[in-house]
Amino acid sequence: MMGLRTLKPSDGFSDLAPGLELMPLAADRMDRRSVSSDVLASSAHGNAVANTKIVYANSDSDGSIYYDIHIFYYVWYGNPRVDGKYVHWDHVLVPHWDPKIAASYPKGRHIPPEDIGSSFYPELGPYSSRDPAVLESHMEQLRAAAAGVLVLSWYPPGVADDNGEPTEDLVPAILDSANRRNIKSMVRLSPENKGERRTLQDRDPSRYGKHGAFYRYKSSTGKNLPLFYIYDSYLTPPESWANLLSSSGSHSIRNTPYDGVFIALIVEEKHKHDILSGGFDGMYTYFASNGFSFGSSHQNWKAIKTFCDVNNLMFIPSVGPGYIDTSIRPWNNHNTRNRVNGKYYETSLQAALMVRPEIVTITSFNEWHEGTQIEKALPKKTQTRMYLDYLPHKPELYLELTRKWAEQFNKEKEQWLIPHLEPVPVIQYIRHNGPLDIKSESDMAMQYVTKRMEKVDVHCLIDNRLEDLVCNLDVCDRILADLKKLASIFQAFNDLLGIAISSVSVCGECVDLSDSSYEVSRWTVRARRLMKLLERSV
Template identity: 30%
Template sequence: MLLKKYIKNRRKLKILFLLTVIVLIVITVVILNISPNVNSTERVLDERFIARIYGGSGGGGGGSGMSGGRLEQPPLKSPRQNGVIVPEKYDEHKLKTRIAQERVLQLKQEQQQQHNAIEAGEEHAKLEATTTGVHIFYSAPVAWYKTKKSQLVAPRVQLRGAAKELLNDVSDAVLSSSFATSATTLTTTVKPVRILNTAFYPALGLYKPTTSLLQKHFDNIHNCGIGVLILSCSGKSGEVALYRELLELAPSYNLSITFEISVAGNQSLEFLQQQLEALRRYSTAESFYRVYSLSRKRLVPVIYVSNAYKLSDTPAGRAMCPSQAESLRNLFDGYFIGHIRLKNHVDIMRRLCFEGFYNKLPSNGATFASTWKNWSYLKSYALTYKMLFVPTVGPGFAERNKFPRHGDIQRHRSNGRYYGVAWRTAILNHVGFINIASYNNWPDGSQIEEVMPKAGFLDYNPGAKTKYIDLTTHWVVNFLKTRHEAAAAVAVPGQPSCYEFLNNTIC
């Protein structure tokens, strides 16, 4: 009844509503101004419980944080201001200092592990058997320096005053002519500057190919499971003795050697004949790499041809086909694998009667052939025309100015992840051969050889100096496993499998 009475009177209803609001506001302010008891147990955040979690061991007695009468770790002290928890301020200097200290500690631990491994005689992983399905580019010798072109400075000397009058008074015309010529064409020659042409610094220093060094390199390559070395053959007389030593040393490490010839600067028929003549010098060596061809019923050498796409529409290119009357196959026959860059280069290789093609440049995205996602197309093309596709994988690329038309084609190693993606892509495409660029091509930064951390140079950190040798061993094992499974799937009882020789297409 009382409520009805107030409801009928609108003025009294407004006053009652206003008093109710004021009372609620006063109650809220009183509750918020109550100072919290820090020592009391907090319902939202149990700081002693968090302290036990950080301490790594549980406490006893209903969240007291005590273990055997002793507090494992003092409870967290949250900074407060007027009873409200204040978040800790971000200190960039302290954060950078902590990161630097953690980095130094990590490097010390890695160096200690590396030192212990060397003392234990386990410097890197090893494989007992080698496979001829994996080839690696090898540089002997390494071009450590590049030479900057010299410039000629020719200042003009002007004769003035007394010197000019003296020259005019000389009666001997020959003497006058000689003096004037030497004075006006005075030149000074600047000596060429040699620049160290590598982004990394080798653990063995700037070495030259000696017998002991070659033995160490061959031992590392053999331990990775790699069976074939690719040498660059230029036909120069100075490399003959070195290459013969390599061919004689290779069988001791169960290695074979093949060659890469280049037609970059000269695509004439005579130049290519000279290149093949140079290869014939080594063709009788036991370690010269050959494969058995079921169609030809004999062993045939495998030869790489750099810049082979430049032979298009040239007499030298047409002479590569066996059907030609003056075919180069009569001079030196083999499985010729041509270097390609663009998509249409595979058609050029087919017209020039090459048995296969490879991309050579280990820089993903730099060209069509070196782009990983295009390898499935190249593999399919090779299967269609019974050719051989050999993808080139590499740990990275650190040569900026080699192909200026493509811009910056440098590829960071990304702590080995770049190398791993290249290997996985090649393995999943079920190729017969894979070549690696490279073991020791230091000028383009694609080497897997041991490196030395040095100021001003890149390194393999974090990781041991044999990091990429170990990664190569790992991926060769994966390649062999996949290859054996594929060979077993296509094997015909009682007949040798073509897959063991090439890629189940060229028989």
């Protein structure tokens, strides 16, 4: 939640995002942890490996989910039926830090179920995060929204936020429920303010790493590393972070079992330099109130992204459907951002896509206190409260908008690669009886083309032993059919990408493509020439 005592809103911002520049950006760089851009299947041990640059979708009966859409998720709610008392729904009214201002506002706490610490009212009522039915409903809503990764606000065993109860024991149930829907889960860590410093081993959440739903990000070095968002990272000096996160740090965790991809929170402009010197792998913005801070201001995202590109860091913008926390901070109405029937959310999403990030984070699925939730809400009126709602739209409005923009994000990301692909000097056809695979001197092109062709079923291996292919008309016919299929694929890639495929190596025979378009008829000629080559080799 917002550190409102130390942060002040920026001036000059409206409730909607400022004008967005439409000029194309320079080529994206890889982050300095060399995180690659392909999506891999789960490993043999069941560890979820879900990267986010080429293919993001995991199809199920309700459509695709996208592992480059990360959404912040809270499990701190409780009610008497499940927990014996209300937790968080009875949130205290936070006093202003200036006693003179605080005196002008009400004190006390909310009294559920009619009066809860939120300006909206959940469709599920003031629920318990421990209720299995609630958890199942949440996972269904996440899947409907196409959000592939939930980011759990995590505390070690026995530790909780100032208004809650420990919830670490809920993690296995969350992972199990997410896994049933192909949703991945990861954690957001918060610096401890409890006095005692725990060791990394004590608070290491990656012990869940063998679970099928545990999110990992694959580096180009082949390491499948957990990704962590660090909240309020700026409260710890960058020198202290560097001791842990730089490879030369005195207590470096790099290349140890505790290594990962660590994403810091950028609030003020100076934090980007602290994040760099602290050894982090990237930065995110979290706050859903445009203009509240330097990091959360849409107009600054292009500059932040440029800084990250130059320094090989990831930039992960955070977007939200709106912001209103006056139910718990009644003095903070100047930071309210009205939803405008979804327009604020769509403007924020558009602003995020304009800087071409690898990942977009959503604040939030269910942070009801700050009014950033996309979870279903209902109209509600009591004797003392009139709650906000999503009317005239349905309760699932923001789930539907999230899916719409997740799909748009992934369509655009394929196009973003087009200007930045290097020429492909050689492609080799190398896969036996299954999906087509390629090798190329260009890693980025190889990843893109491989993923685009992964569903193309090519039945025969052309670089097999020649004697296995000769005098087998069936095989020759299939070679010809496959070459025709490849021709149409290469033609499509040439039209779409403008990449130069100069040659294809088949059975050791390099087929020169530099002097022709990729027409099926020309491939037919080459296929026949290949067959003659096979015959002569006997």
